[in-house]
Amino acid sequence: MNRRLDPKTRKDELLDAAGQLFLKNGYRDTSVNSIVESIGVSKGTFYYYFDSKEDVLDGLVERLSEPIYEEIDEIVSRDSSTAIEKLNDIFAASRGIKLDRIDEVLRILKLIYRPENLRLLDRIETSTLDEIAPKIARVVRQGVGEGKLKTRYPQEVSRLIFSMGTDLNKKTAETLLNEDIEVDIDELARKYEAYENAIERILGAAEGSIVLLGEDDLDEFVSHLSKMKAGGN
Numbered sequence: 144m145n146r147r148l149d150p151k152t153r154k155d156e157l158l159d160a161a162g163q164l165f166l167k168n169g170y171r172d173t174s175v176n177s178i179v180e181s182i183g184v185s186k187g188t189f190y191y192y193f194d195s196k197e198d199v200l201d202g203l204v205e206r207l208s209e210p211i212y213e214e215i216d217e218i219v220s221r222d223s224s225t226a227i228e229k230l231n232d233i234f235a236a237s238r239g240i241k242l243d244r245i246d247e248v249l250r251i252l253k254l255i256y257r258p259e260n261l262r263l264l265d266r267i268e269t270s271t272l273d274e275i276a277p278k279i280a281r282v283v284r285q286g287v288g289e290g291k292l293k294t295r296y297p298q299e300v301s302r303l304i305f306s307m308g309t310d311l312n313k314k315t316a317e318t319l320l321n322e323d324i325e326v327d328i329d330e331l332a333r334k335y336e337a338y339e340n341a342i343e344r345i346l347g348a349a350e351g352s353i354v355l356l357g358e359d360d361l362d363e364f365v366s367h368l369s370k371m372k373a374g375g376n
Contacts, residue, residue, distance in 0.1 A: 154192045156182055158206060161199045162247075165254050170200070197263060203251055204267050210240050212274060219278050226286030231354050233279070238360055245364065256316045268309050276302045283346065293347025300345050311338050328361055335361070 160181045164173040175196060179189050193199050214236040218229050241248045255264045279301035286292030294300050311334060339355045342348070 150192075153184075153188070154202070155206075157184075157189060157192060158199065158202050161196075162203050162250060162254070165200070166250055169259070170196070170254065170257065171259050200255070200260070200263055201267070204255070207241075207244065207247060207251060208271065208274075211237050214240065215275065215278050219281055225291065226282050226289055227291055227348065227352050229282045229285070230279075233282070234353075234355050235357070238356065242360065242363060252316050256313070272302060272305050272309075276305055279304060286346070286348070291348065291352075294345070303345060304342055307338060307341060311335070328365055331365075332356070332361055 157178065161173070161178045164177055164181060168177070173196070175186060175189055178199070179186055193202065215233050218224070218232045218236060221229065224232065254260065255267065276298070280298045283292055283294065283297040283301055287294065287297065314334065315331060335356050339353045340350070342353050342355075343350055346353075
């Protein structure tokens with residue numbers, strides 16, 4: 144008999160079970176049957192919350208992204224912050240939430256960057272871009288009005304910044320998740336510094352005004368990854 148759980152708890156239980164099975168057996172070799180059997184619920188329960196396995200993967204990413212979206216909305220709406228402060232607060236909020244849920248982040252990275260899931264990764268990136276770019280554009284327009292940013296194309300450069308970040312994320316994920324590569328923190332830091340510099344140039348911002356990573360963030364991220372590898376997760 145199925146345990147009676149509130150809808151959010153049941154959905155989270157399905158997401159957790161699916162995420163573990165995706166990583167253990169691979170997305171392609173994980174069936175809906177194996178997901179429901181692992182927690183003792185019916186297929187009807189699964190299809191009440193999800194339309195398909197792809198929908199589950201979307202749900203895993205959405206669960207991680209929602210707190211970031213909410214935080215970004217709050218930052219963008221602040222009347223007391225300058226545009227530069229807002230941009231840096233957005234970067235800080237994103238990395239802070241990810242570090243707070245680092246194990247889940249790394250598991251999702253391992254999942255969505257598998258070759259079999261590239262089509263799903265593209266869909267996730269597109270939906271995230273559509274969600275975040277308009278918020279960044281609003282901040283860029285504020286910065287232009289303040290005279291701290293210099294661009295005639297707020298909407299376009301906001302999407303470009305995100306696209307560049309996506310490329311950086313891919314390179315970072317390839318480095319972090321490749322078991323045969325020893326992570327070079329200095330090299331990773333250099334890549335992020337280059338991205339910061341590129342953002343400043345695209346936005347016409349002062350050099351050194353954009354902070355993508357805190358001093359210890361990359362060390363913490365790599366440390367968690369090493370623990371996961373050691374634990375076989």
